[in-house]
Amino acid sequence: MQQPAIDVSNLRKCFRKRNGFRKSTEVWALDGVTFYVGEGETYGLLGPNGSGKSSLIRILSTLLIADVGEVRMRGLELPAQQEQVRRIIGRVSVDAAFYKKLSARENLLYTALLYGQKARDAEKRAMEILEQLGMENSKFSTPLEEMSRGMQQKISIARALVLNPPLLLLDEPTTGLDPKSRRDVQTFLENLKRKEGTTILLTTHDMAEAERLCARIGFLAQGKLVAEGTVEDLLKKANAQTLDDAFIKLTGEELLDEELVAAEN
Amino acid sequence: METTMRQTWAFLFRGYHLTRRYIGWVIVFNFYALVTSATVALIGVAAGNYQLTLTLVVGALLWNYLSWLYQEIAMSIAYERWEGTLEYTFMAPVSRVVHLLGVSLYSLINSVITSLIVLAGLVLFTDLNLRGANLPGVLVVVGVSTLAFVGLGLMAAVFPVMSAERGAEATHIFQGSLLLVSGVYYPIEVLPRWMQPLSAISPATYTLSACRKLFGVGMEGSTPERLAGAPLSAVTHELLVLALMGAVLLPLGLWVFVKIEAWAKRTGKLKRTG
Numbered sequence: 001m002q003q004p005a006i007d008v009s010n011l012r013k014c015f016r017k018r019n020g021f022r023k024s025t026e027v028w029a030l031d032g033v034t035f036y037v038g039e040g041e042t043y044g045l046l047g048p049n050g051s052g053k054s055s056l057i058r059i060l061s062t063l064l065i066a067d068v069g070e071v072r073m074r075g076l077e078l079p080a081q082q083e084q085v086r087r088i089i090g091r092v093s094v095d096a097a098f099y100k101k102l103s104a105r106e107n108l109l110y111t112a113l114l115y116g117q118k119a120r121d122a123e124k125r126a127m128e129i130l131e132q133l134g135m136e137n138s139k140f141s142t143p144l145e146e147m148s149r150g151m152q153q154k155i156s157i158a159r160a161l162v163l164n165p166p167l168l169l170l171d172e173p174t175t176g177l178d179p180k181s182r183r184d185v186q187t188f189l190e191n192l193k194r195k196e197g198t199t200i201l202l203t204t205h206d207m208a209e210a211e212r213l214c215a216r217i218g219f220l221a222q223g224k225l226v227a228e229g230t231v232e233d234l235l236k237k238a239n240a241q242t243l244d245d246a247f248i249k250l251t252g253e254e255l256l257d258e259e260l261v262a263a264e265n
Numbered sequence: 266m267e268t269t270m271r272q273t274w275a276f277l278f279r280g281y282h283l284t285r286r287y288i289g290w291v292i293v294f295n296f297y298a299l300v301t302s303a304t305v306a307l308i309g310v311a312a313g314n315y316q317l318t319l320t321l322v323v324g325a326l327l328w329n330y331l332s333w334l335y336q337e338i339a340m341s342i343a344y345e346r347w348e349g350t351l352e353y354t355f356m357a358p359v360s361r362v363v364h365l366l367g368v369s370l371y372s373l374i375n376s377v378i379t380s381l382i383v384l385a386g387l388v389l390f391t392d393l394n395l396r397g398a399n400l401p402g403v404l405v406v407v408g409v410s411t412l413a414f415v416g417l418g419l420m421a422a423v424f425p426v427m428s429a430e431r432g433a434e435a436t437h438i439f440q441g442s443l444l445l446v447s448g449v450y451y452p453i454e455v456l457p458r459w460m461q462p463l464s465a466i467s468p469a470t471y472t473l474s475a476c477r478k479l480f481g482v483g484m485e486g487s488t489p490e491r492l493a494g495a496p497l498s499a500v501t502h503e504l505l506v507l508a509l510m511g512a513v514l515l516p517l518g519l520w521v522f523v524k525i526e527a528w529a530k531r532t533g534k535l536k537r538t539g
Contacts (some may be wrong), residue, residue: 013533015532015533016532029533055533058536061352061356062355062356062530063352063355063356063530063535063536064530064533064535065527065530065531079530083358083360084358086356086357086358087358089356091353091356093352095349097348097349097350097352097353098348098349098350099279099282099283099348099350100348101283101286101287102279102282102283102286106278106279106282109278110275110278110279110282111353111357113271113272113274113275113278114272114275114354114357114359115272115357115358115359116267116268116269116271116272116358116359117271118271143286159353
């Protein structure tokens with residue numbers, strides 16, 4: 001069997017939250033998460049806010065170190081081989097973090113240089129990507145602060161892809177985008193997978209997006225991966241008609257709401 | 266090697282374009298540095314004492330250079346946290362040594378330019394005659410003390426890694442403490458007795474002491490028409506201490522930064538979400 005592009009086993013991450021000067025409580029952001037993503041596969045992680053999606057992406061991005069568990073990216077172990085892992089991943093986060101005063105061109109060239117790439121090659125590739133994302137070339141020299149959130153997010157995607165990584169970690173890349181921008185990004189990701197065979201791990205709130213883009217989907221709730229499989233698998237498992245219903249049934253959100261109502265009564 | 270060169274260039278490229286985009290603020294900060302230095306130096310002019318004027322000019326000029334260098338390095342991490350780009354820098358396959366030395370190199374260029382502007386202004390305001398000063402010797406001392414201040418800047422740069430909110434405040438407190446104990450504008454003997462030992466651990470103390478001798482402050486034979494700058498051999502002690510501090514602080518600064526980065530990644534201090 002081919003080795004998975006991403007292989008996560010029994011991953012646990014706990015944060016300490018201070019309550020006053022001496023007391024602190026433990027919050028388990030990830031609690032025994034195990035899954036894999038095959039080469040060239042698009043895998044979706046669905047979960048409410050605080051479910052651990054971003055923590056997971058940050059561990060895979062080498063920005064957070066897990067307490068327990070194993071992570072292998074194309075056979076490279078984290079955090080021991082983080083330097084090599086950084087060469088094969090690209091990340092897009094929900095907040096497009098840039099030097100806002102700098103233009104798209106300046107931000108992208110800075111990233112390319114940081115990764116040791118030739119500026120001219122990177123600029124050419126960035127222009128191609130932005131064109132495919134439906135962005136005018138004239139915007140290339142505009143400071144980021146003068147761009148809409150949708151445009152900034154497209155630049156963020158171009159930044160991740162200008163490095164041509166085989167592994168793409170997308171943390172809610174279309175959150176807050178207008179419908180057209182969202183469609184542009186989704187179409188681009190479909191083409192990317194088809195043409196380049198890029199492996200994509202996508203976190204999202206958008207069920208339709210997950211259905212459209214992902215071969216398999218995992219439901220994450222309170223740090224636990226409560227279910228995973230194809231859309232058909234999940235619908236069958238939850239005995240539901242829609243992915244929305246399956247999500248609510250399998251993550252127990254409905255049960256929690258009922259408990260809350262009962263408690264309030 | 267080519268990759269390392271490009272990565273180092275990345276930080277110069279970023280710094281140059283940020284300076285260009287914030288040029289209004291850059292002019293304001295340089296103007297403020299010039300006016301502050303001139304205001305201090307004019308105290309000596311008002312007293313009609315060229316030795317006092319020279320003491321203050323050397324203090325203002327060197328403090329401007331060293332503090333600007335320290336601050337630019339220390340605050341570069343704070344700026345990245347405010348912009349949210351620090352995570353992307355930490356995610357890039359660039360060694361921390363190349364990252365921090367790239368940042369330091371740009372800060373050094375910036376500090377030299379600002380100091381030249383301040384020097385030009387001080388000469389205009391005070392009409393000082395620097396003939397006879399050992400200027401090559403001053404450059405040697407400043408060069409050696411640069412290493413120690415880069416090391417201090419790197420150590421202070423960990424504060425913004427530890428806390429986005431409080432980190433920048435801590436770097437300024439540390440900078441203020443150096444200003445207080447290093448004898449920038451007054452002899453350290455006027456400090457409270459309990460505070461005086463602190464001056465011995467500040468590299469700025471040795472830089473200022475050596476440079477004042479090299480300029481001819483308090484040297485026999487110095488007159489307003491011609492200064493009697495000491496030879497480099499007269500500041501061997503200060504040079505050795507500064508070299509030792511540089512040799513310790515620079516690698517120590519890098520080591521501390523790497524350790525704090527690892528701690529921040531374990532505890533989720535870079536950013537805690539979801």
